[in-house]
Amino acid sequence: MKRWNDLLLKTKMFVVFSAVSLFIVILTCIIFYYKNVSDIKSQTYALSSTITRQFSLTVELFIQDIERLSVSIFGDPVIQSNLLEHYSTNNEVVQNAIELAINRQLFTYLQPRPFLQSIYIFALDRNVYYVSKANGEKVSFSLQEEDWYEDNEKKLKNKFFLLPTYYEATYGGRKEKVVSFVRNINRIPYREVIAYMKININVNVLKGMLVPPGRNEVEQKMRVFIITDDGSIVYDNKDELTGRKAVGLNSAILAQDSHYGDLDWNGRRYLYTVKRSAYTGWSTLVLIPNDVIISKQKRSQYILVPVGLLAMLLVALVSYMLSHQITLPMRYLMMKMNRVELGDFSERMEIGGNNEFGRLSRIYNKMLDSISRLISEVYESKLAEKNAQLSALQAQINPHFLYNTLNIMKSISRVKGVDEVAEISESLAELFQYSMRNLHHPVPLRDEIEHIRNYMNIQQHRFGNRFQLRIDIPDSLMSASVLKLTLQPLIENAVIHGLGKVKAGGYIDVRVRKQGELLVIEIADNGRGIDEKKLESIRHSLESRSRMDDDEDGARGIGLRNIKQRIQLYHGELYGLEIHGATDHGTTVRLTFPCLTYKKEEASDSHDYIFGGG
Incomplete structure (x- = not known):
């Protein structure tokens, strides 16, 4: 069986076609022979009876x-x-x-x-x-x-x-x-x-x-x-x-x-x-x-044998030509595939007719097009990820200096008795410290919530009691794994674009729920909202990755797009970000992650940046 499997398709087709055809020819000759003998006997009996x-x-x-x-x-x-x-x-x-x-x-x-x-x-x-x-x-x-x-x-x-x-x-x-x-x-x-x-x-x-x-x-x-x-x-x-x-x-x-x-x-x-x-x-x-019957049988054999041999020869010839005709396009396709294996994705089959090989050629060409497109997309995705990592590393240079400066300001404020400045400096220093470590690694949800609290502590010194942060998260989800710095930019969008002109009664709700295998995080505010045209523009930016105009909503769209790209680069296309809102009815941003529990091993290969403080 192994030797049979190792044979070329052309050889297999020739052997099978020849064997089947030979069987049919032999069976036909046998049937004809016995039918002829039966007819001879019947004719002999009829003549004898007459x-x-x-x-x-x-x-x-x-x-x-x-x-x-x-x-x-x-x-x-x-x-x-x-x-x-x-x-x-x-x-x-x-x-x-x-x-x-x-x-x-x-x-x-x-x-x-x-x-x-x-x-x-x-x-x-x-x-x-x-x-x-x-x-x-x-x-x-x-x-x-x-x-x-x-x-x-x-x-x-x-x-x-x-x-x-x-x-x-x-x-x-x-x-x-x-x-x-x-x-x-x-x-x-x-x-x-x-x-x-x-x-x-x-x-x-x-x-x-x-x-x-x-x-x-x-x-x-x-x-x-x-x-x-x-x-x-x-x-x-x-x-x-x-x-x-x-x-x-x-x-x-x-x-x-x-x-x-x-x-x-x-x-x-x-x-x-x-x-x-x-x-x-x-x-x-x-x-x-x-x-007499036997002699007539022999005469019929003299006819059947050469006719049978001629039929077998013709069948063998037709089988060989047919198998050659069928396997010729396949050999051509194998030659093209060998070149693709060596890295030449420009090889294409010439499509002729609408038969099986014509359809196979179209499928082969479409497959190469899909492979080329996927290679380009993966290459662009990896390139974008590397550029994002490089930008993050470059952005750590200025926070390094600011972090040390803030620690000095905190120390001086404590000595001088200016506790409010010291508190703001401390919160801002923690913000910078959190943002400078392991940007591309996941963190537990509680760390991201603590980072939001530090940010809101600073904003309350600026806006007072004009709005408040409300957090609704089950304790069992506090250890859920999320990407770092995915929630704070959304809180910042809500403060700047949604509640910036609210005099009193504003709020930002942070709600986290588990839906099947999904971890769903919703950040909603009751600010001025977004009109339908701008909301459609932001959604278009999220889908097409195109650059938006440089206005406040364009900046918001770029931030949202970066968050969505980070989530999908890390977890896949099934996850990401959605935005909903209407004029004077607030805005809601919905994030979806796979529902995973954070493990310390996830950041074991990360590099912590330690800066000196005053």
């Missing part, structure tokens, strides 16, 4: 002609009168005349029919009247010598019966194979039996009834038999078994009227069809060697 049925019907018609001939002989007045006279006289001269008259009349029936070999009329006594072609010798000399006579009543109940093939002597010592047609002769108009008739038929006449084999291989190799119920062979088209009996054929197949199937005979496999004639009592059996 031959069997036609041959059986032809033999029936021929025997019917023989029966009609026997009726003519049976009813001939000369034969009837002479047979009756035969029984009424013992005079030899008369008997010779009777024999001459009967034989002459029988000859008139025998001579014009080439298929007849001889005709016998057996009197009930030991006399026999006989005519034969080619002066054949008489074989039977009395009725009592005939084997069939002992069971004649049973055999003659259907008017006639047929005797199996046997040999009859002819002129020159030759022997002909004949079949005998036997029936009784009744006295007319009575049903009294006065004699028996036997008509010997030359078996060769049956050859003419069978259609001569044509060019069809099946017809040339088939065996045709006419068989009696006791297994005697009346006729064999190969003239090998005619007149024989018990030649190894299964007698069970002859018991049925009409059927077909397979059988083994003389060590070979045959397809057979059989048709039994109710009229003659004979069964026509046609055997076709299974070799």
